[in-house]
Amino acid sequence: MSEARIIDGKAFAAELRGRIGGVVAGLKREHDLTPGLAVVLVGENPASQVYVRNKNRQTAEAGMNSFHHALSAATGQDELLDLIARLNADPAVHGILVQLPLPDQIDAQAMLDAIDPAKDVDGFHVVNAGRLMTGTGKPLVPCTPLGCMMLLREYAGDLTGKRAVIVGRSNIVGKPMAHLLLGQHCTVTIAHSRTRDLPSECRQADILVAAVGRAEMVRGDWIKPGATVLDVGINRIEMAEGKSRLVGDVAFEEARQVAGAITPVPGGIGPMTIACLLSNAMTAACRQHGIEDPVV
């Protein structure tokens, strides 16, 4: 069998950001509306600092307002709740993202549930999670699964009747991804670290989504020939001479010999997540102003 098509998430995300920039310009011109995204970072987690810097830069590049709030690692829950309440009430802020993980003294889900669901661009509030699960109303959908679905639409076509296996059961990726795939009429399995015979579960998958955070755990012989493989993992592994490199949850070189299409790490799902955050901020701004959802 020939090698897998490499799904170029980096190029797809760049095009998507370009289209978002076009819609944002139109919102300014026709509605005098500039979408605003507030990002809250508590503490100094280096990976979070990199993500947040990229988010802020790309928000500004798309023509949106970017509001950055950096709080010390010692911030208490009440102080963070106060900030969230102010952002909820601020008409210039249409989207609020509280970067995870939060320090131990803070109850993360309580913070996420304090965000106005209309401004919850992460889609982590129970109201948005519930809307997605029940297929009712118009949820804001978590960014990484939303990016995965956009790539599947482009690379896997009609998903009806396909078998999808998701490895990982997080609220951020695994669970919302399962509901999005169900919505496209897939037969969905959520597998995880305690699944019995994980390789044979994965071998059933026409669509395999790896989101466990374990470097190169999914091997080439776990993959059904011709499957579409989405690798959500971003793991830094140490190399010789103090160097390191990023790898996914899938052993890429093995997997590309078997899969029909596969996302690389880096340059696959990662860039899609931020592009989808911008898309959600724009959608949230439109909904708050009674403007029809933009199509990008």
Ligand code: GUN
């Ligand atoms: N930390 C890692 N990924 C995410 C994400 O998608 N949203 C937030 N808020 N924090 C994260």
